[in-house]
Amino acid sequence: MVISSRDRAEPAGPGPHAGRAAVLGSPIGHSLSPVLHAAAYERLGLDWTYTAIECDEAGLPGMLDRLRDEPGWAGVSLTMPLKTAAVDLLDDVEPTAALLGAVNTVVVREEGRLAGFNTDVDGVGYALRRLTGGAAPVQPLVLGAGGTARAVVAALARAGATRVAIVARRPDAVAELVGIGARLGVSVTALPWDILSGGMPAGPDLVVATTPAGVTDELARRPWPVTCALLELLYHPWPTALAACAYRGGARVVGGLEVLAGQAVGQVCHFTGRPVDERVLLAAGHAALSARVASRIG
Numbered sequence: 001m002v003i004s005s006r007d008r009a010e011p012a013g014p015g016p017h018a019g020r021a022a023v024l025g026s027p028i029g030h031s032l033s034p035v036l037h038a039a040a041y042e043r044l045g046l047d048w049t050y051t052a053i054e055c056d057e058a059g060l061p062g063m064l065d066r067l068r069d070e071p072g073w074a075g076v077s078l079t080m081p082l083k084t085a086a087v088d089l090l091d092d093v094e095p096t097a098a099l100l101g102a103v104n105t106v107v108v109r110e111e112g113r114l115a116g117f118n119t120d121v122d123g124v125g126y127a128l129r130r131l132t133g134g135a136a137p138v139q140p141l142v143l144g145a146g147g148t149a150r151a152v153v154a155a156l157a158r159a160g161a162t163r164v165a166i167v168a169r170r171p172d173a174v175a176e177l178v179g180i181g182a183r184l185g186v187s188v189t190a191l192p193w194d195i196l197s198g199g200m201p202a203g204p205d206l207v208v209a210t211t212p213a214g215v216t217d218e219l220a221r222r223p224w225p226v227t228c229a230l231l232e233l234l235y236h237p238w239p240t241a242l243a244a245c246a247y248r249g250g251a252r253v254v255g256g257l258e259v260l261a262g263q264a265v266g267q268v269c270h271f272t273g274r275p276v277d278e279r280v281l282l283a284a285g286h287a288a289l290s291a292r293v294a295s296r297i298g
Helices: 033-043 057-069 095-100 120-132 147-158 171-184 241-248 256-272 278-297
Strands: 020-025 049-054 073-078 105-108 114-117 140-143 163-168 187-192 206-209 229-232 253-255
Touching: 020 033, 033 049, 033 256, 033 278, 057 073, 057 105, 057 114, 073 256, 095 114, 095 147, 095 171, 105 256, 120 147, 120 206, 120 229, 120 253, 120 256, 140 147, 147 163, 147 171, 163 171, 171 187, 229 241, 241 253, 253 256, 256 278
Parallel strands: 020 049, 020 073, 140 163, 140 206, 163 187, 206 229, 229 253
Antiparallel strands: 073 105, 105 114
């Protein structure tokens, strides 16, 4: 199965009494999602609430029952560690989410049926377009093979990439991504982490960093090629050491806030049935991050 625009499910829009949504995860206190969604609903003229709810895998079935039974829910956003756990708990899962085995958006439909979607692919795709201007990556390199890498491989496929190399500390972790890539029409190759010991190798025109904070700090001490654009999925604190390294090398750099805004726009559309400009959410996100920095300095 090749993911294309035809595979993207059309948003159903809210039920007649919807006006409530939330983000679920653990830990969840750091999430910017309430800020981004609040900005979107304000721009759309909707008096909706969107809160952050602490929820781990054990609590997810009960929370989904609440969505089915309590009036007013449009849906919820899911973050770690719930994206894979939710797949088997929903009534319907759209093709992209089913292929990736990960859901980040749950929509409440008629009679309390719950439908799962993955807008992380849309978020990565939005960030890639800002980074490359829509040009297809020729030799993309992904750092890390965790859950986020699934959405990255799918987004690269949508962007026109035909091959993807993945550098992982555990090469066996790439096996699942190889299978996903095959179903997307993309050749996925596993490379050992020590290939980065001498710095970024020659060849990649795009690097997507999906690794946790600090993992790429050693790589950031090496020169960065000007011809290699960087999408760094982390966004706080910004810039990361890797992003700063790429900036100094003269490369194009986009951060994870663009990914977060892009995936949130997809969620808002699923919840409300209405589009909103990513720039509205980006502005709200930048303001919130600046306020966090100022509060720590003060």
